[in-house]
Amino acid sequence: MLSSERQLVSFLGERFSWSAPGVRLGIGDDAAVLAPPGAPIVVSVDASVDGVHFDLGYLTHQDVGYRAFQAAVSDLAAMGAEPLAALSALVLPRQLSSDAIDQLTAGQALASRETGCPVVGGNISRGGELSLTTTVIGRALEPIQRRGARPGEQIWLVGDVGLAAAGLSFLRLQHSRRARGWGSSSGASARLLASEAALAPCVDAWRRPRARLAEGLALVGRASAAIDLSDGLAADARQLADASGVRLVIERERLRAALSPALWVAQAQLRRSALRFALSGGEDYALLATGPSARRPDGAVPIGHVELGRGAFLDEGDRLTLLRGGFDHLKR
């Protein structure tokens, strides 16, 4: 059965198992590595489909273009690669207005400039549902793979986690309140406005994520493994643990200490656990890496350690909890 993304990826890994001399690393990492004469080339593709990866009720077309592009480039960041170029394949429903196309591509163009990753080609097609499929090509002398983590190393968090999930959670709450007419009471209305200001950093993190390119480059020669946090800390830590054949233990108190003040505000306002946002929430595009403590770069915050064993765990002081859950695009 091919019911989970993981099963399908593994199936495809076997289906497409043959390789060629120019391929250094194939299916299964953040990006593949090609090795033509000269520097290794790193390539990855990421799709953003209406109703699956984004909801135009909460995002403008410009947001959609921007975040689809940044999400794709984030895979280069996780490999410690520099962007060379991108290709953009758009499926545009007939009813999509010229203005919407203008905004969508303006968002892509903004992200393209910000990431230093020029769009050099693409494909345009009609179709029933809007989608953006972005291929990114980068260059990396020493690509950081998922499989290098070793027992005794630290786990590093680079960038904030949980904010995007808190931002989306607030937007949904706001939407359901408005739909139920709560906005008509001036007290509730004022509270909503107050939340809006307090939660702006979270909403912004979700609407306008940023690929951590400089941070990824800073990991080169220091980190033993890295992955970008697109599906949530728990799920992605498990992916890295599986790829490396080790156990990742995230220490709760260290993780709590690493969380952004904005996430504590979100916890108070939304009455949902900051830790849960951090562990289960995806789409932050922070980086998770491992490496020896002596090599930790500035900006990488230690949140746990690597052990012999398997799987990803949360060390809660008195007990060790297996990290399950996380995000599977096929199961949504």
Place this chain on the structure above:
Amino acid sequence: MLSSERQLVSFLGERFSWSAPGVRLGIGDDAAVLAPPGAPIVVSVDASVDGVHFDLGYLTHQDVGYRAFQAAVSDLAAMGAEPLAALSALVLPRQLSSDAIDQLTAGQALASRETGCPVVGGNISRGGELSLTTTVIGRALEPIQRRGARPGEQIWLVGDVGLAAAGLSFLRLQHSRRARGWGSSSGASARLLASEAALAPCVDAWRRPRARLAEGLALVGRASAAIDLSDGLAADARQLADASGVRLVIERERLRAALSPALWVAQAQLRRSALRFALSGGEDYALLATGPSARRPDGAVPIGHVELGRGAFLDEGDRLTLLRGGFDHLKR
């Protein structure tokens, strides 16, 4: 207004107009050319969307996977590039069976092996409509662009044209006859069977197109410009003429002489002009190139010449006809 593919490509060319030192050739050709240290890298992406690029009434899932992959690789052929690797982004509707996924990817895998282009990564997503977006990465010391055609050169056809359109046309006719119950008359039934055998090469050309990689490589150092025939000879000749700033004149009698015997069979059976299939039918993935007659490689058939001027024309002996029409994916 962004109502045609051409307008949209031109709009996107401006929108994404900034470049970077590693980019040798950007938007507008069969593929982009990157120039990291070492050999130039050629990249392209091609989407195949259910109901737009294919119809599961006429194709198996294996056909769909196979042709989507070959169509993408064909862009490398048109650049005179060797494949390095491919990325496959799939959007899979929930109701698609495991067996269908198996067949779809088996078709891709077959094409991957045949073209020597390993799949090194991709993306899987849920969505409302099945689509396959294939990125291909190749290597080319001297990429053949669309813009090099010069007056005085010949126009070369490499591979057959019109067959795919004739094949699809037959399948549609067969379908409508069956739907109208013509199959119940044994005479009509026998005629349909006879046509099926006679038109098998055309149906096969449509269901199982082949990227002309070896032929594309044979054009390197000989052709001044090349394009793959995905949208039809008329439309693609115009694209090449526009990119080169010249006029392409296709000579009717030379083109007729270059047509496959199978296309004349199709003309007789389907009572539609072989020349029209050749000029307007897309999806053959033959190559159209230009170059000096002295450099014409084996297998490249001269079908016209390049002149000063603009546009693509058909020289019918007594008159010169402007070639219009052809295929616009956005207008379908």
